Amino acid sequence: MRRxxxxxxxxxxxxxxxxxxxxxLLPVSAxxxxxxxGILPVGWAAGWxxxxxxxxxxxxxxxxxxxxxxxxxxxxxGLMGAAVFVISCLPIPVPGTGSCSHPTGTGLAALFxxxxxxxxxxxxxLGLQALFMSHGGLSTLGANILSMGIxxxxxxxxxxxxxxxxxxxxxxxAFLAGLLSDWATYTLTSLELASALADPxxxxxxxxxxxxxxxxxxxxxxxxxxxxxxxxxxxILFRRPDLLPVLKREAA
Amino acid sequence: xxxxxxxxxxxxxxxxxxALAAGGKSWTGVDETVVEKYAAEAxxxxxxxxxxxxxxxxxxxxxxxxxxxxxxVAGxCFRDLFGRRGSKAEEEKGx
Numbered sequence: 038m039r040r041x042x043x044x045x046x047x048x049x050x051x052x053x054x055x056x057x058x059x060x061x062l063l064p065v066s067a068x069x070x071x072x073x074x075g076i077l078p079v080g081w082a083a084g085w086x087x088x089x090x091x092x093x094x095x096x097x098x099x100x101x102x103x104x105x106x107x108x109x110x111x112x113x114x115g116l117m118g119a120a121v122f123v124i125s126c127l128p129i130p131v132p133g134t135g136s137c138s139h140p141t142g143t144g145l146a147a148l149f150x151x152x153x154x155x156x157x158x159x160x161x162x163l164g165l166q167a168l169f170m171s172h173g174g175l176s177t178l179g180a181n182i183l184s185m186g187i188x189x190x191x192x193x194x195x196x197x198x199x200x201x202x203x204x205x206x207x208x209x210x211a212f213l214a215g216l217l218s219d220w221a222t223y224t225l226t227s228l229e230l231a232s233a234l235a236d237p238x239x240x241x242x243x244x245x246x247x248x249x250x251x252x253x254x255x256x257x258x259x260x261x262x263x264x265x266x267x268x269x270x271x272x273i274l275f276r277r278p279d280l281l282p283v284l285k286r287e288a289a
Numbered sequence: 290x291x292x293x294x295x296x297x298x299x300x301x302x303x304x305x306x307x308a309l310a311a312g313g314k315s316w317t318g319v320d321e322t323v324v325e326k327y328a329a330e331a332x333x334x335x336x337x338x339x340x341x342x343x344x345x346x347x348x349x350x351x352x353x354x355x356x357x358x359x360x361x362v363a364g365x366c367f368r369d370l371f372g373r374r375g376s377k378a379e380e381e382k383g384x
Contacts, residue, residue, distance in 0.1 A: 075336030
């Protein structure tokens with residue numbers, strides 16, 4: 038009887054989350070950290086591609102290696118790819134700021150599938166968004182991969198590992214991983230914009246201006262991303278701990 | 290943990306209503322209010338995207354198509370993704 042009640046609760050929770058996910062798929066033209074087509078000069082765009090490509094190659098190699106070790110790895114990577122795509126398309130209006138922004142999901146994905154494979158799924162998500170949703174751009178794809186894929190994934194992953202080594206509970210570590218991966222993404226976006234758009238003499242001033250402009254939306258959304266990461270990580274840890282072999286070995 | 294998930298979901302769903310209640314252009318993204326604003330000021334305005342899906346119901350069509358394709362694939366691979374209920378008990382019994 039108790040098991041039946043528990044199953045019903047689980048189904049309700051799953052239905053609620055699925056409903057929330059469906060709502061998030063409503064098409065609206067409101068985006069955030071992605072750098073749009075044509076904003077970066079050719080040299081800078083090519084430079085960010087050059088920085089991003091080795092990480093993508095590393096990620097592809099890592100996916101192959103981990104897929105050979107575990108039968109379910111590719112399915113999990115596909116699922117996390119879908120999650121990153123949806124989360125990085127999810128515009129959330131921040132009350133009082135008059136604008137909206139989105140979480141990134143790459144910090145969370147890195148906890149499940151590792152940081153380098155997360156760069157690959159972020160690259161795929163950003164490529165699809167640039168091609169079919171007027172979100173970001175093909176010429177700025179390298180810069181967007183660097184900020185959201187590389188910055189978000191590696192910041193989230195290593196913050197989580199550090200926190201676990203310091204004895205923090207898993208949910209707390211996942212919260213900080215989500216929070217700091219979000220802030221790392223927007224800090225890198227500011228850095229990319231300032232370095233491409235400002236004169237060398239005005240670089241720091243422009244960097245500070247753009248960072249401050251992101252603060253009103255990204256401080257609350259970073260905290261929200263922390264809660265999303267902590268909730269999702271705790272849920273998976275409770276329901277499917279077998280999906281976290283990498284973390285069991287390296288961080289837990 | 291469930292309370293945390295529920296609270297987060299409720300917070301996300303409440304945000305649009307709170308923002309609407311506060312007034313203003315709450316659905317304008319920071320790419321417009323920050324990224325494109327400073328880029329335009331620096332003389333690098335954003336260009337038209339390669340494929341502009343912001344035309345009538347085209348974006349809705351793309352989402353519906355992608356959702357249907359993704360849903361079918363996820364359904365086909367459901368057991369690979371989420372496991373089979375009771376499989377642990379079967380493993381313990383050696384089934």
